[in-house]
Amino acid sequence: MLRDLQAAFGAELLGSDMRVSAALGGDRMENAHRFGIYRNNIFASLTGVLEAAFPTIHTLVGDENFIVLASRFIAEHPPQEPPLYRYGADFATFLEDFELAVGELPFLPDLARVEWAVNEAYFEADAESLQPEDLADLDPEDCGNLQLTLHPSARLMSSGWPVWDLWGADVLPNPSPEGAQQVLILRPDAEVSVTLLSPGDFIFAQALAAGMTLGAAATAGAKAEECFDLATALGGHLGRGTFRAEFTRTAELA
Amino acid sequence: MTSVGTPLTTEFESYPVPVAAGIGLRHIHFGEFLKDQPGVAWLEVHSENYVCPGGSRLATLETIRRNYPLSCHGVGLSLGSAEGLDFEHLKRLRSLVDRFQPSLVSEHMSWSTAGGVYLNDLLPLPYTEEALDILVRNISQAQEALGMQVLIENPSSYVTFAQSTIPEWEFCAETARRSGCGLLLDVNNVYVSSRNHGYDPRDFLNAVPGALVGEIHVAGHSDSEWDGHPVLIDDHGSPVKDVVWNLLDEALERIGPKPVLMEWDLNLPALDVLLGEAAKAQAALDQLVAANKMLVNVA
Numbered sequence: 001m002l003r004d005l006q007a008a009f010g011a012e013l014l015g016s017d018m019r020v021s022a023a024l025g026g027d028r029m030e031n032a033h034r035f036g037i038y039r040n041n042i043f044a045s046l047t048g049v050l051e052a053a054f055p056t057i058h059t060l061v062g063d064e065n066f067i068v069l070a071s072r073f074i075a076e077h078p079p080q081e082p083p084l085y086r087y088g089a090d091f092a093t094f095l096e097d098f099e100l101a102v103g104e105l106p107f108l109p110d111l112a113r114v115e116w117a118v119n120e121a122y123f124e125a126d127a128e129s130l131q132p133e134d135l136a137d138l139d140p141e142d143c144g145n146l147q148l149t150l151h152p153s154a155r156l157m158s159s160g161w162p163v164w165d166l167w168g169a170d171v172l173p174n175p176s177p178e179g180a181q182q183v184l185i186l187r188p189d190a191e192v193s194v195t196l197l198s199p200g201d202f203i204f205a206q207a208l209a210a211g212m213t214l215g216a217a218a219t220a221g222a223k224a225e226e227c228f229d230l231a232t233a234l235g236g237h238l239g240r241g242t243f244r245a246e247f248t249r250t251a252e253l254a
Numbered sequence: 255m256t257s258v259g260t261p262l263t264t265e266f267e268s269y270p271v272p273v274a275a276g277i278g279l280r281h282i283h284f285g286e287f288l289k290d291q292p293g294v295a296w297l298e299v300h301s302e303n304y305v306c307p308g309g310s311r312l313a314t315l316e317t318i319r320r321n322y323p324l325s326c327h328g329v330g331l332s333l334g335s336a337e338g339l340d341f342e343h344l345k346r347l348r349s350l351v352d353r354f355q356p357s358l359v360s361e362h363m364s365w366s367t368a369g370g371v372y373l374n375d376l377l378p379l380p381y382t383e384e385a386l387d388i389l390v391r392n393i394s395q396a397q398e399a400l401g402m403q404v405l406i407e408n409p410s411s412y413v414t415f416a417q418s419t420i421p422e423w424e425f426c427a428e429t430a431r432r433s434g435c436g437l438l439l440d441v442n443n444v445y446v447s448s449r450n451h452g453y454d455p456r457d458f459l460n461a462v463p464g465a466l467v468g469e470i471h472v473a474g475h476s477d478s479e480w481d482g483h484p485v486l487i488d489d490h491g492s493p494v495k496d497v498v499w500n501l502l503d504e505a506l507e508r509i510g511p512k513p514v515l516m517e518w519d520l521n522l523p524a525l526d527v528l529l530g531e532a533a534k535a536q537a538a539l540d541q542l543v544a545a546n547k548m549l550v551n552v553a
Contacts, residue, residue, distance in 0.1 A: 001336070001384070002336040002379075002380070002382075002384050002385050002388055003336035003337060005336075005380065005415070005417075006335065006336055006337075006365060006368040006369075006377075007368050007369050009368065009377065010368035010369060010371055010373055013373055013375075014371070014373075022416075023380075023415055023416060023417065024413050024414065024415060024416065025413075025414040025415055025416045025418065026413070026414060029481070030480055030481060030483065031413055033480045033485070034412040034413050034450075034480070034485060035412070035413060037412045037485070037487060038375055038377065038412065038413075041374075041375045042373055042374050042375050045374050045375070046374055078371045078372070078373070079371070079372040079373075079374060080370055080371065080372060081340065081342070081343065081372055082302050082305075082329075082330025082331070082332075082340070082343050082366070082367075082372050083302055083305045083306070083330070083343075083346065084302065084374065085303075085305075085306050122309050122310075123306035123307065123308065123309050123311075124307060124308055124309065125307040125308040126307075126308035126309070126313075152308075187309065190309075190310040190313070191310075
């Protein structure tokens with residue numbers, strides 16, 4: 001049956017035994033070599049996909065190590081669908097379990113999460129961003145009741161490692177980097193940006209993303225960071241396009 | 255910079271793909287296409303590179319599409335899979351077709367998915383009645399879902415199956431006759447497979463129903479050897495070899511002029527190199543037209 005033949009062929013491409021060889025025509029040894037061409041096509045092309053999605057990790061660990069990581073990942077987590085722009089979502093979790101990598105570079109999984117968020121943001125749906133002038137006509141008293149929605153490309157990430165410093169680095173930091181950082185990944189137009197947020201600003205943005213009003217989110221931000229300033233944080237987000245153009249006032253919801 | 259967020263309602267001028275030479279559009283050449291509108295008759299993209307929801311890649315293709323006829327060439331539909339089609343993927347392809355309105359849509363006579371795993375290569379089918387039935391059923395479903403005829407490309411291959419009972423060229427022609435699909439004749443693939451499996455490429459060309467061919471591909475391959483036997487690898491990473499240009503001439507002579515596409519995927523060179531290859535394909539078409547005119551005049 002074709003179904004059985006394809007199952008054996010596929011399993012062999014990702015593994016290394018040669019059960020399918022009996023089904024092939026021609027010389028057995030030569031077939032093993034020729035079958036390897038398919039295996040090489042698959043591993044090389046998918047390694048290329050991962051390199052494009054995780055360029056900083058590729059640079060930091062180097063070509064040879066990246067190929068080792070990618071080959072293991074591809075064999076254990078092969079793609080489940082043809083659009084490969086979505087291939088690599090599990091790479092960060094895979095790295096967590098890969099002792100050899102995280103033993104020496106414990107920040108690697110979180111760095112992979114940032115790179116994956118950048119990749120997601122790049123291909124995410126387009127949307128208009130809220131501009132400062134969109135809020136100009138609002139009664140200042142109403143502002144506290146605003147509910148803002150994050151731009152579809154926006155991703156918030158908090159890490160115990162300095163991921164903002166590490167993202168885009170071209171050499172391994174020495175000594176090993178320390179310190180927590182929070183970042184916002186965003187693509188309001190053509191280019192993806194990664195922005196370092198203060199702890200208060202991060203909690204503020206996270207609260208807005210969770211559906212809290214501007215007033216409640218500002219309170220949460222101030223609780224997280226003594227010097228949190230709403231005007232500065234909001235101005236920054238409006239400037240970079242963190243929110244969708246559409247917004248609501250809680251009064252309108254009632 | 256291309257602006258993102260254009261509404262999805264653009265109507266392109268119909269711009270059918272002409273009987274002329276085109277090239278594969280690749281991301282590294284986007285800048286030149288946006289800036290200079292290089293002179294090439296039509297463009298082909300890999301469908302799977304444009305099935306994302308948004309971003310600059312789609313916006314750029316939309317801009318370029320305004321100036322060039324377009325063909326969408328899929329590599330992921332896995333028409334030969336015994337487990338049937340991935341209908342989610344078909345929906346993505348339908349959206350792509352609706353958005354960019356390509357006049358040609360093509361796929362491969364191969365498979366890539368088994369047990370829900372997508373193997374990202376064009377894997378060979380055994381040429382049997384069972385595989386033919388499955389392929390024909392899947393193509394019919396795909397054509398229905400896409401609302402148009404699809405061209406199916408003959409693959410290059412490295413292994414054959416002991417259970418195969420039908421010559422590749424008959425399998426290919428029969429697929430088109432039974433499913434109502436068109437054919438994308440890849441003459442480089444014909445050459446690569448003929449050398450890898452020891453048949454005469456002319457056997458293939460002679461069996462292809464010319465009227466069903468809607469497009470021809472040419473590309474580069476690399477030569478290798480195993481234990482004294484040639485093993486040709488279809489890597490699309492170098493200029494088209496003379497033997498393949500010669501085979502293109504023979505194919506055109508036999509089946510008549512068709513749109514010819516020059517493919518290049520690995521180690522992409524400067525755009526000028528691709529345009530130079532396309533000019534050679536155009537010369538082959540022009541030469542055919544000139545020869546036919548002479549025949550008409552003599553008659």
